[in-house]
Amino acid sequence: MGGGGRASFLLLVAPALLLTLAFYFVPLAQVLWISVTEPNPGLENYALLATSASIGRMLLTTARICVATTMVTLLLGYCVAFALTRATPSLRRVMMIGVLLPLWVSVLVRSFAWMTLLRREGLINDALLASGLIQQPLALIWNELGVVIGMVHIMLPYAILPMAVQMRQIDPALTAAARGMGASGFGAFYRVFLPLSLPGLLGAGVLVFIFSLGFYVTPVLLGGGRTLMIAEYISIQIVEVLRWGTGTMLATTLILAIFALLAMLSRAIDLRGLFGAK
């Protein structure tokens, strides 16, 4: 790119950059500022991370749910992504619609749909009871299981798409060659395809985990009120009890944790490739 090209490039980027600075980084700096000044200047809010039992428990709940969501999403998403890469082009188009369609349905609507399916007198329990498979309704919702089910559903496209993109870059000739040299179908997959698809798996995993950390609506609606995750905890601090120092401290901690995860990810794999910037 020549000198003139770079200048026009900067001009094109400038409006978005200025907007981001004004409407994203300035408020973010304010959040950081409040977290070290309220109620007193210093790091007392950050000390709560170590000293407050309720914050510790809430962070543990958040981590547990996000890890579970990420594992299940990756497992299910990997299968779909694998099937997508093997499908004929016309079938792949249909499958892509299936993957993308839920993205356009609001999180709220999807949560209510899960309620209809999972609740005590919901479709699944009614069907299982009627078939005699169970005697008592299963506790599928109003607990962490319900939250994970709802979150996995929302996260799946975010796992499938990057994995599918990455898998399509794997040369099919490689597994064919492995088969040709005597590997079983599973052996070829396990020893050739899986290692090659690991960067996509890892990238999708970090992406899903980061998105999961910020979930608010799904845990509130499907958790029965007992599943307190970080986003809701922050909201209570800011909106209800006006402990902005604690709320902004947690928000800052969350952002730092996400940056740390992204930094780790970028050392392991090529982020630009994963997110389609290349």
Next chain:
Amino acid sequence: MTRTALTRRHLLGAAAATGLAGALPRSPRAAVPDVVLCNWGGDAVPAFTQAFVGPYEKATGGKLIIDPSGPSNGKVRAMVEAHHVTWDLCDSGVSGIGELGPRGLLEPIDYSIVDKSKILPAFGYEFGVVNYMFSSVLAWDTKVVTTRPSPADFFDLKKFPGKRMIRKDSQAMLELALIADGVPMDKLYPLDVDRALRKIGAIKSEILFWDTGAQSQTLLRSGEVSMGWLWNTRANLLKRDTKGRIDWSFAGGLLQPGLWTVPKGNPAGKQAMVAIAAMQAPAGQIDLLRAMGNGPANPAAAPPGDLTDIDPGSPANLAVQAKIDAAWYQAHGSEALKAFLDVISS
């Protein structure tokens, strides 16, 4: 605002409150600043419009605008601290004055304009004055709970099986737990938070916690829970919608005031107090009871017979309920909420 303007509004307010506004020379419309009232949206918008907007405009010649965006404590604080206040009146409550008042984020209620004789004395506070009454009550599904339950039955999972439902908030839930545990209704305060939380904690795996009023209705209507603590307004709608399958009672409930609060530095100044005074007229408050089930704040409001049963503040219903103590919440509210959330989420 000039001193003379204030005096004239003051006079108008007093006139509006006594119903004499029509007898005074009407000021030019532009001279009366618009009053923006922020409430929680939904059915409350048409109900407030019918109950308050028309009567206020007729009485004062000013304009009352309803903003349904929800005056949460956090939004009020952000507005006041940014010196960009757009609301004059907020449909708030005990936790609103408890958190915002001591931080200097609210205007004190001007009781020379707002008439203290038109409210129950217990519900006129420095930074908030009652606008309507509501209660936290016990409701039950008559399919499971076939006899009228006592407050203590809420915790008796053997007598009445099925899940229970309470609000995800310490306010009123602590009181109802203590009443169920046998604490006399006039000896609730200071609240024994530990005792209440032990009571709730003992059956918490059987409790679902609701966040919004709509959620409380859904959980009972769909049979997810057999008993629940919710607002009388919602219980009333449920009974009507289910043709009596869900029943409820004020007995052992907690009477709470909805409060008007005025954010510090509100744009319309004292006109907000004038609007509060105008809304103390009984007729509009009875309209609100009919539309939503919110009880009149003015003891002089005499709802017609069919509405007294659902009026949380009627003498008969008052007699079987406890009354909230806002002073306790001002001192202990946020600590109690934290302890409550700790217990339910652990």
